[in-house]
Amino acid sequence: MSVERAGLLDGAxxxxxxxxxxxxxxxxxxxxxxYRSGKGHHAILIEGPEGIGKATLAFRFANHVLRYPEPETAPETIADPDPDHPVSRQLASGASHNLLHLSRPVDEKTGRVRTAITVDEVRKAGHFFSQTSGTGNWRIVIIDPADDLNRNAANAILKILEEPPKRAMFLVLSHAPGKLLPTxxxxxxxxxxHELAPEAMDQALGQLGLSIPADKREAVLALAKGSVxxxxxLVNYGGAEILEAFEQMLAASGPTQRKMMYKIADALSGKDSEVAFGFFVEHLGDHLSETARRLAMTGDLGGAEHFARLSSVINQQLGVAAAYNLDRKQTILDVLAAVTR
Known part of the structure; x- marks a missing residue:
């Protein structure tokens, strides 16, 4: 029942x-x-952009509930967890019998984090709830994030949500709740x-000790969009340099543009480039969507339709490449070529 977070970002x-x-x-x-009212919901969907503190909030609340299992005796506020308290130590070590953290598992063969939370992972929740708590405490499941549930896993979670066991609580995290099953x-x-305000971003980054060069700080914070x-x-995985190269590619033409395409492809297909690749794919999707929206607002419906269709085609292309383990560098070059046509 380990709550160790696979793929934790460097510096986090x-x-x-x-x-x-x-x-x-x-x-x-x-x-x-x-919670203190005793009328809290058994399943809470904590939604918002990635990297703004949803998981931290979920674990803080879980710590609070497990420390004060009787709602009427719980404090009116949630205090910073005490690392030396038994509940905190059990959660941090994965030794708590009252919390299950469901996230994408690591593939034992490749050592990489899998692309989805599978039904086998969700079955752990069934086993988790079938065990009798020796303390009579709450049983809490954190799904982190539910966006990663594949279809079978989502249906399996739904069955548990429909008939939750006594003193069961689900904290369901989602970056894009619109993609979850409506049920x-x-x-x-x-x-x-919501995205972190500038003051909260400064506090969060200060806690991490993230070093941003003074001349790049304003640009990095703008690109971060309130997400730690x-x-x-942007800072630890070369994201800022990749986005700068992408903008230069879009503004260039001919051999210069081709050179920038190869620079981006090399950066995203190298060893240990999974995080940078995922970051760029997300940015590319945002770029295409925003371009389509901007063109539609100016009355260029043909251009808007082109970029909307291009976004769909590229998503499909990336999906096929991932499914068949196609050469990433060539896939990126093909995608960039489609964007610059």
Whole structure:
């Protein structure tokens, strides 16, 4: 029942061990009041962009609930977890019998994190709830994120949500709740978190000790869009340089443009480039969507349709490449060629 976070970003603090949360005081206060009232929902959908503290909030709330299993005796606010408290130590070490953290598992053959949370992972939740708690405490499942559930896994979770065991709680995290099964969303209480405000970003990055050159700080924070995860990818994974090369490629033509395409492809297909590749794919999707939206707003419906269709074609192309393990460098070159036509 380990809560170790596979694929933790360099420079990040594992949410289970993070004792500080910035920018979400209202959401935390709502959870504390709801729990203390004794009328809290058994499944909470914590939604919002990636890297803004959803998992940290979930683990803080789980720590609070497990430390105060009787709602009426719980404090009115959620305090920073005490690392030396038995509950905190059990959660951090994965030794708690009252919490199950469902996330994408690591493939034992390749050592890489799998692309989805499978039904085999969800079956662990069934086993988890079938065990009798020696303390009579809550049983909490954190799904991190539910966006990664494949179809069979999502249906399996749905069955548990429909008939939850006594003193069971689900904290369902989602970066894109619109992609979840409507039936899963309908059985959860939504709690929306927003991008971190500048002050909260400064506090969060200060806690991590992230070093951003003074001359690049403003640009990095603008590109981070209130997400600590994006800031880490921009600084620690070469994301800022990749996005700069992408903009230069779009502005160039002929041999210069081709040179920039190869520079990007080399950066995204090298060893240990999974995070950078995922970051760029996300940025590319945003770029195409924003371009289509901008063209539609200016009345260029033909151009908007072109970029909307291009986004769909590229998503399919990337999916096929991943499924058949096609050469990543060539795939990236093909994608960039399609964008620049």
């Amino acid at each position: 603090i594992a949410p289970v061990s993070n004792i500080r949360l910035f920018g979400h005081a209202a959401a935390e206060a709502f959870l504390a009041r709801s 899963i969303r309908s059985r959860c209480l939504p709690l929306r978190l 995860a994006r800031a880490l990818k």
